[in-house]
Amino acid sequence: MSNKSVLAYCRPGYENDTANEMTTRYGEVGLYGYPVSKKNSGFVLYHLYDEGQLGQAASQFAVKETVFPRQLIAVLASLEDIEKEDRVGQVLECLKDIEKPFSLFGAIDVEYPDTEDGKTLAKFCKKFTVPLRQALRKAGWLTAKENTGKAKLHIFFESFETCYIGYSLPTHASKDHLGICRLKFPIDAPSRSTLKLEDALVNMLSAEQQQKVLRTGGRAVDLGACPGGWTYQLVKRGMYVEAIDNGLVADTLMETGLVEHHAVDGFTYKPQFGRVDLLVCDMIEQPDRVAKLMGDWLVKHWATHAIFNLKLPMKRRFETVEEAVALIKTRLNALEDGFSVKVRHLYHDRDEVTVTIVRTSKDEV
Ligand SMILES: C[S@@+](CC[C@H](N)C(=O)[O-])C[C@H]1O[C@@H](n2cnc3c(N)ncnc32)[C@H](O)[C@@H]1O
Structure with missing residues (x-):
């Protein structure tokens, strides 16, 4: 069945927020449509009113420029009532009716939602990948060898009976299976919270930014450490690191000689030497x-760069993020320096998003 939509994977429970974000962002650039999602399903479909805009939608936003989507896929078709026998044949049959957006795809990924139900599909998806890949190569859809520089074909199984077939562009997609970086x-x-910051450092900062922000011998302040x-x-x-918190910092960290602990309020703390890198x-x-606090530190130049979590309320989560980030951006835009601001709901985040702000010269942004 023809189904021209953009499929976004997200954390289960964040379908409404993802749908809100897609409707707002795509709407802002004239890609009008309507979202369809089920609560706790781990994905959203944004149906385009004008099917001819699918190519434009596929290249409009990179996943890393969005907040809630873990992956964005331009859906070419969907298959329902898939029968157990010869699933490969049914996918190939469906592809016959599709106008290829590219002469050849470089790879395939067979995926499923990041839910308890989805997990029951994991083994099947893995096994199904090998014969499907071979069949797609034979049918002239895939390059003979994997080519990560080309568009990737995604087959997303919502259940054993239903799947969506679409593609992502290497420049725009998450490179990770299911859009999840484990x-x-x-x-x-x-603490396990360590993974939230590692996820941000590895996935939100470019290699160049990592070098700039995480200088050996550099200084940082950790509020709520x-x-x-x-x-x-x-x-x-x-x-x-100046670690600010009324609680206890692990002895192993104190023993490194690199950490100073101050048991004071993070909202009134000032950096020991007037300024830190991060x-x-x-x-x-x-x-x-x-x-507001992050904005204060950056405006006063107490910190060159900042990475922080914004804890999310139960409702209006996309709007809350938009408002909080707009507040900071307005203040930063008035400064001489340029700033690269990214906001992501990372795999290791729970009810929070991560914001990275890297100071650059104005022309670099
Ligand atoms: C989620 S925990 C931080 C976990 C930490 N990032 C880690 O990786 O181990 C939040 C911490 O913020 C601290 N906190 C909350 N309000 C604070 C404030 N006003 N000033 C300083 N610390 C605060 C709490 O004591 C708590 O330890």
């Missing part, structure tokens, strides 16, 4: 309060 918990880290998962990531990279903040507080 990180290994470092056994010597003091205890027990020290975020401080751990900074210390691991050779930074000195401010990080994971305090559980109202997002507008945190946004």
Whole structure:
């Protein structure tokens, strides 16, 4: 069945927020449509009113420029009532009716929602990939060898009976299966929160930005630091950290000699030497309060760069993020410097989003 829509994967429970974001963002650039989603399904379909705009939608936003989507796929067709026998044949049959957007795709990924139900499909999807890949190569859809520089074909199984067939562009897609970057918990880290900051450092900063922001011998402030998962990531990279929290910082971190602990309020703390390279903040507080505080530090140049979480309310989550980030951007835009601001609901985030702000010269942004 022809089904010209954009499919977004998201964290289960965030379908409404993802749908809101897609409707707003695509609407702003004239790609009008309507979202369809089921609660806790882990995905949203944004149906385009004008099917001819699918190519434009596919190249409009990179996943890393969005907040809630983990992956964005331009859907060419959907298949329902798939029978158990010869699923490969049914996918090929469906592709016959599709006008190819590219002469050849470079790879395929057979995927499923990140839900409990979705997990029951994982084994099947993995097994199904091999014969499907071979059949698609034979049918002239795929390059003979995997080519990550070309568009990727995604077959997304909502259930054993229903799937969506679409593509993503290498420049715009998440490179990860299901759009999920799984990180290994470092056994010597003091809390699982450490993975939130690692996810941000690895997936939100370019290699060049990482070098700039995480200088060995550089200085950082960690507001709401205890027990020290975020401080751990900074210390691991050779930074000195002022850890601010009334709680206790893990002894292993204090023993490195790189951490100073101050048991004071993060909202009134000032950097020891007037300025730090990086401010990080994971305090559980109202997002507008945190946004204001981060803005203060950047405007006063107490911190060159900042990485922080905005904790999300139960409702109006997309709007809350938009408002908090707009508040900061308005203040930063009035400054001489340029700033690269990114906001993502990362795999390791829960009811929060991560914001990275990297200071650059105005022309670099
Ligand atoms: C989610 S935990 C931080 C976890 C930490 N990032 C880690 O990786 O281990 C939030 C912390 O913020 C601290 N906190 C909350 N409000 C604060 C404030 N006003 N000043 C300083 N710390 C605060 C709490 O004591 C708590 O330890």
